[in-house]
Amino acid sequence: MVSVLTDLTKQCVEKLINGAITEARHVFCFTCITKEFEEERARLEAERITLGQRAKVAIGRDKDIQANVCLWEEEADKLIQEDTKTKQTCLFGFCPNCIWRYKRGKELANNLEEVKRLFEKGEKLENIELPRRLPDVERYSSQNYISFKSRELKYKELFDALKDDNSYIIGLQGMGGTGKTTMAKEVGKDLKQSKQFDYVIDTTISSTPNITKIQDDIAGPLGLKWEDCNESDRPKRLWSRLTNGDKILLIMDDVWDRDPALDFDAIGIPKQDNHKGCRVLVTSRSKQIFNKMDCDKIIEVDLLSEEDAWIMFKRYANICNSSSKKLISKGRKIVKECKQLPVAIAVIASSLKGQQHREHEWDVTLKSLKKPASMHGIDDDMVGIYKCLKLSYDYMKDEKAKGLFLLCSVFREDQEISIEVLTRLCIGAGVFGEGYGNYDDARNQVIVAKNKLLDSCLLLEVSEERVKMHDFVRDVAQWIANKEIRGVNLSDKNQKSLIEKETNIRYLLCEGKNKDLFSWKFDGSKLETLIVHVDRDEGRRLMEVPNSFLENVMKLRVWYFSGNDKRPLSLPRSIHSLTNIRSMLVDSMDLGDISILGSLQSLETLDLVECTINELPNEFTKLEKFKLLNLEKCEIRRSNPFEVIERCSSLEELYFRNSFNGFCREVTLPKLQRYHIQKALDKMNGSIPKYLVFDADVDDACIFSKGALKYCMQTAEVLRLDGIKGEWKNLMPEMVPIDLSMNSLVELSLSCISELQYLIDTIGSQLPNVLSKLVVLKLERMDNLEELFNAKPQQSKDHHTAELPGVSFPVSIVDFSKPGATRDIANS
Known part of the structure; x- marks a missing residue:
């Protein structure tokens, strides 16, 4: 019994002693605890920066970030900002304040454990990104929506019908231009905001339904991917997603009464008996279509x-x-x-x-x-x-606005049209005549004409860079053109036979399968603009353009060829007979050898987007009217394209975005009025005239020539360089002479440029006004950077800013000694 009591007493005493030692440590080992906390905090801060960089890259790739990552960052930021410098003393500063030390030491010890826990958790956060769904009807603005009193009952009737679990298909009928689409979208937004539906997705059907486009429109906001899915399995995948229990409203806009009727099975939309949480709203001008679709309720939109x-x-x-x-x-x-x-x-x-x-x-x-x-x-x-x-x-007094109005009606119904594409087509089609000046002048004319059409409500603004045309206005525009503008879906025999009888076509939109596109007969003797959309082909069979087709379109000025699966396209040698061709645009095709395009002496613009080519041919250097080259997300199998680009003496604008290959050993450039050069996943504003964004890989062999870098630094508005190789120790005066001042630059972001010591070295020279437009300055992982300016700034007593002669923006005083620190300097 005595031994048991002795053991218990011993254990209690040991616990008391150990507890006392632990508590005393907070006072007597305060400095050690603080030092250990600061060391672990530095490790956490580096991990926080690394995770932030990974998140930034993911967002640049249009991905979402997992919620637990954001929570981790918030917790880490709180601990990183912990103050360890403040200390309290007593006896007029001669002795430490023991009570304060005890409390603060205990806090830091607890925080130390939390820092270690967060660091370990951060290391385990490997895959932090999630696929980002495309937005649904929430992307539409309600700014111009008018809640008409005469439509209040119709609005409520539609809202209640779509809420009713006993209804599946609701029809909204009215003549063109009555506001069916606007009402459908507005009701859809209200239903989603009131959490009646998880998703409200709209897609335009039009008179010639494109099943693949409809499926893609629905799949995007649902986050459904088509990887490893053949054409025949797409409807099954979509049906499975639409019936998995989520409450989904599909707005099928502008459905036409046609034979055969719209086939829900071919798309993957469930039927009445197995729709589960899915519901469908159909808008149409025709009442007949609703009877064919067995609508549960039909609501008419009156004048x-x-x-x-x-x-x-x-x-x-x-x-x-x-x-x-x-x-x-x-x-x-x-x-x-x-x-x-x-x-x-x-x-x-x-x-x-x-x-x-x-x-x-x-x-x-x-x-x-x-x-x-x-x-x-x-x-x-x-x-x-x-x-x-x-x-x-x-x-409309502006003939250019009239021309642009008619040109917009050539595109697919409800298609969002890029201002840049419109510029290419306007120049190629001669809307601005032949003496339009330089390319940027033409773009400004398009913007002026576009704004007049927007002000007249003849065009609708989607964004700063895109517009579209109301389907009813499009019908009127094509009627005004008096059969000079036509559209044909070659799978529709009636449309095909009507077009084959026409003799006046100047603008043609042509959609269809590979085998039909170049085999049908029509009078193309007056054709000037041809837009071709190729249907998806599982086999990705070779497309060959026959000589007979080109012989039929000898007056062609614009050719816009849009694929969707990078199938091979063979251009015949006889393409040189298209002596009037001004603009050529190709999307998602494997063109192989494009040297034959070098024989098109009238060619002014060439756009290749997500295309594959063997090389950029030397023949392009002989094109005297060649003003614009756009290579976006292209695969170039061999040779350094910049060796050709440098020698294109007439080139005014270059868009070279994410098309670099392993042969780009040295980047050289001609003098340009506008350029976008990008090797990075950053989302860029297309309205910026000149930018260079380059993110070098560790083993990247691509090197910018000193001349090209100097040119970009002197002229660019946005400069983002990561890992660029070079031996320059400052930007000014080594790369840019002091007198040139870099006053065009709005954003400067530099990362991992190991040799750079100063941005500007002003020792021994008088500094003029420099960087006068700079808004954003970002510096990351600049190992040898000593100062922004090699000068002695006067320190303001009231504000933490550096007062440098000739520098017109406030410069934050930051600690450059921390590895990985990011510095942002912006105009106040």
């Missing part, structure tokens, strides 16, 4: 009430009730002639915006709308509406 039509007109014409009575009277009469159709009101009212003090403009518009007109091929009930849109076109 606006007279009062709502007037409200819309006032908004778009920018007038109010305080305007003159005479102007309001004329406005109401114009609204009446617009037949209460939203798209017609928007177009006519926009054309009168800013004309409040020019009443004669309103008189001319009203008189033209009232004038009787007979329109060939237009139903009587649509004549007035067509007349409204045509009037807006006729009274």
